[in-house]
Amino acid sequence: MNVDEQELTEPWQGVMITPATGSDTGVLVLAGSSGRIERERSRVLANHGLTALSIRWFGGPGQPPGICEIPLETFVSAIDLLESSGARRICLLGISKGAEAALLTSIHDRRVDAVIALSPTSVVWGNVGPGRDGQRRPYRSSWTWRGQPLPFVPYDDEWTPEEPDHDGPVALRGLYERSEEKFADMVHAAEIPVEKARAEVLLVAGGDDAMWPSLPFAERLAARRHATGAVRLVSRADAGHRPRLPGESPAPASPHFCYGGDSVADAALGATAWPHILGLLRGDHVDSGPLS
Known part of the structure; x- marks a missing residue:
């Protein structure tokens, strides 16, 4: 399909990719803590007839260098742009910290019709990297709304990775599990109230996620959501933190982090989720229930 790509x-820095024939659906595509603009994922969506917008939401000009007290209004402004470009159906698709942002934005902005959260969390976490002041400590919320930080779970600084070779890639899942245990009294206030969102919700998670326990997180989100609306959870036991959608390249290996899964399992999870992702983006309704 012919598409128009606008820098x-x-x-904020970003890219908007629009099918040459136009589209009534706009998708805001959010990366995780890599901070990158999701060009390849946006191109895949545009090639299926959807307008895709991906923005740099931290680390760019005028933005905090880390994921620290990021205004959710950043994503509201991106929704404004999609609407002004002719989108009548608004969808959010985020992975990891981008999924955290997408879920929270869908709660605060009633214009969001659908949210797809890949490798999500069920709670708001403390900052990842420095804020505008250049400081990483003390821990602060990853997000603000109308100038107020959202309640969050901080990190346990006493945690150490289990890997014997500390110079190699590190699995951080244990840090998140340990932090929830240590700061159990803060978890309830930090839970993402996904049941308040008007948007329909699709969750995608791998059971072998080594970055954080996204499948248990997704199960918790699904349980909350079931109380008020439809939700679909797509999972695969051997997939990791980075599911790949059909048409995307395999995720590159990292010298810093273990993500779990492998290229085959991650692609298989993406392939299983893909018809549900496309259907939801195009306006199909979510039927509640797990799909593994």
Whole structure:
């Protein structure tokens, strides 16, 4: 399919990719803690007839260098741009910290019709990297809304990785599990109230996620959501933190982090989720229930 690709510089760096024939559906595509603009994923969506917008939401000009007190209004502004470009159906698709942002934005902005959370969390976490002041400590919320930090779970600084070779890639899942245990009294306030979102919700998670326990997180989100609306959870036991959608390249190996899964399992999870992702983006309704 022919597409038009527009580079953005204001109010944030990004790319908007639009089918040449136009589209009534706009998808805001959010990366995780890599901070990158999700060009390849946006191109895949545009090639299926959807307008895709991906923005740099931290680490760019005028933004905090880390994921620290990021205003959720950043994503509201991106929704404004999609609407002004002709989108009548608004969808959010995020992975990892981008999924955290997508879920929270869908709660605060009633214009969101659908949210797809890949490798999500069920709670708000403390900052990843420095804030505008250049400081990483003390821990602060990853997000704000109307100038107020959202309640969050901080990290247990006494945690150490189990890997004997500390110079190699590290699995951080234990850090998140340990932090929830240590700060159990803060978890309830930090839970993402996904049941308040008007949007329909699709969750995608791998059981072998080594970055954080996204499948248990997704199960918790699904349980909350079932109380008020439809939700679908797509999972695969051997997939890791980075599911790959059909048409995407395999995720590169990292010298810093273990993500779990492998290229085959991660692609298989993406392939299983893909018809549900496309269907939801195009306006199909979510039927509640797990799908593994």
